[in-house]
Amino acid sequence: MSELRRDPVLGRWVIISTERAGRPTDFEPAKPRPPGGFCAFCPGNEDKTPPEILALREPGTAPNTEGWRIRVVSNKYPALAIEGELNKKARGIYDIMNGVGAHEVFIESSDHKKTISTISSSNMRELMWAYRQRLIDLEGDERLKYILIFRNAGVAAGASLSHPHSQLIATPIVPKRITEELSGAQAYLDFKDRCVFCDMIDEELDFGKRIVENNEHFVGFTPFAARFPFEMWILPRKHQANFHNLTDEQMPFLADCLQNCIKRLDTALEFPPYNYILHTSPCNTDREYHFHWHIEILPRLTHVAGFEWGSGFYVNPTSPENSAEILREVELGERNNGETDAYE
């Protein structure tokens, strides 16, 4: 089992996978899998992954056989394992606990060659549904304090498999980044008596020059203090703390907003590496009053270097206003405001 270790200065937790060998030769750069090579996520290879936790399938097909549109399985090489107790303890002056949590994979399409910008709208909606479903289910496990859903696209963004997929890692502590967002939002609420994210949405809609996508329920924009060129955030227009409260009415609008943002990025920059992450409020907390869930899309075009690592400052060579203009200029073809299946 992996081990969670706490940095005694910053309180940052690190997952140490003590089982993997980690000899110097393990760090050769990852190579893309040759075309036509074996893929455990492709239909027909269902027995090559752990059994499915959730799947959207054609009527009458059996679990772990072909006929699925989306499949959720445990990660075969999990960063955190679902079995076991935390067993928090000291090691010398330091703090450790067992690597208990969950690590799941959302196989987003049965088609190896699809990606977020090319899957069908209905597929995209089902993916949003699957995200919500896994969040709701895992919140029942009281050992888990936070559930992070994320997507790595491209080798430079950390993807090791090219079949379209996103992931979920549930942790037994609220991650530092989330604690910081919660504290920041709380401080703003204390000072202004308003949600900082709601204020941001008003400001962005008013200013306009950073807006990329905008529909009845969601807005996608390049944030004022963007760390990266073409960074985008997606927020529900109506205040909502936790993604598990996403309504069936909102769902197609989210699918559409996220897919269009990625489609703009993929078109403007020819399928660049990127990550997206979903920030929702921690498990089983009632923070409706100040947190506001959102998705951050982080294109990986620039190298994070010593200055960024050392300071937490970022140097962004493209203003968010410039990025938004370029992204807005992209012709999406037939637009799809949560109602039609334009990409099929």
Added chain:
Amino acid sequence: MSELRRDPVLGRWVIISTERAGRPTDFEPAKPRPPGGFCAFCPGNEDKTPPEILALREPGTAPNTEGWRIRVVSNKYPALAIEGELNKKARGIYDIMNGVGAHEVFIESSDHKKTISTISSSNMRELMWAYRQRLIDLEGDERLKYILIFRNAGVAAGASLSHPHSQLIATPIVPKRITEELSGAQAYLDFKDRCVFCDMIDEELDFGKRIVENNEHFVGFTPFAARFPFEMWILPRKHQANFHNLTDEQMPFLADCLQNCIKRLDTALEFPPYNYILHTSPCNTDREYHFHWHIEILPRLTHVAGFEWGSGFYVNPTSPENSAEILREVELGERNNGETDAYE
């Protein structure tokens, strides 16, 4: 002039370089300069860089001509500019200020092909001296709140030029990462009435399995909660808050400890990309009681992916104990405990 923008939730500052165009085609992957191509940092090209701020030269040679061993110049494309006022103001609900600060380059050797692990010991000592000298000098500018010295080695670590160099960026605010380290160290002091870094040194020397280098004045070890495989921290054994207080007696021992750590890394992993960063206390503060300056060496062997970006958690596939063992196994040849010139 670039602009400093503050994220309204996290309080994180971002430097937006509004002058650079940032069209999508600007983000082609950086290519290493072809061998024999022009290098502005090589001797004979002194007029191709901004004038030197500091240089270690042969007696009788004129500034900005050949005959130097180390040269410090302003960065030709500075992230922050030394002229101007901060002019802090609101923009809508957000906060901005002018990109005032300093951005300097330490050209570490006149030999284009050298690197930290192959320059002479005396060269390495002079580099430490130059770091200290620039820190002391810039602390005289009251607009500056923090001075970060860092090194990017290899394209994947953000280096855009191969001639051996490190950099310095001075910022008009104390960076988030430093504030966090100060708060963490303060919290530990409040609870234990001791310096957390001093406790860490005792623990590491006692435990032994994470030690990589150890001399009379400095210790280099893989930290307990290392984010990255082969990450190392170097600390002065005696409590010292600010790098500008580094004594002439300590200097060769620091040069030796840092150079040996990098030499071990370069040998074990065949010159991997890495960053190192110097964390010292903020400008003109008297924090001797709880901060303890240190150097963090961050090899860039793994991709930072969505989970890390989204959570601030890190997944490290190699335990620090395993990393330290591999680094210790490296044969350094004739050892150099701050007293001889083994690499010349």
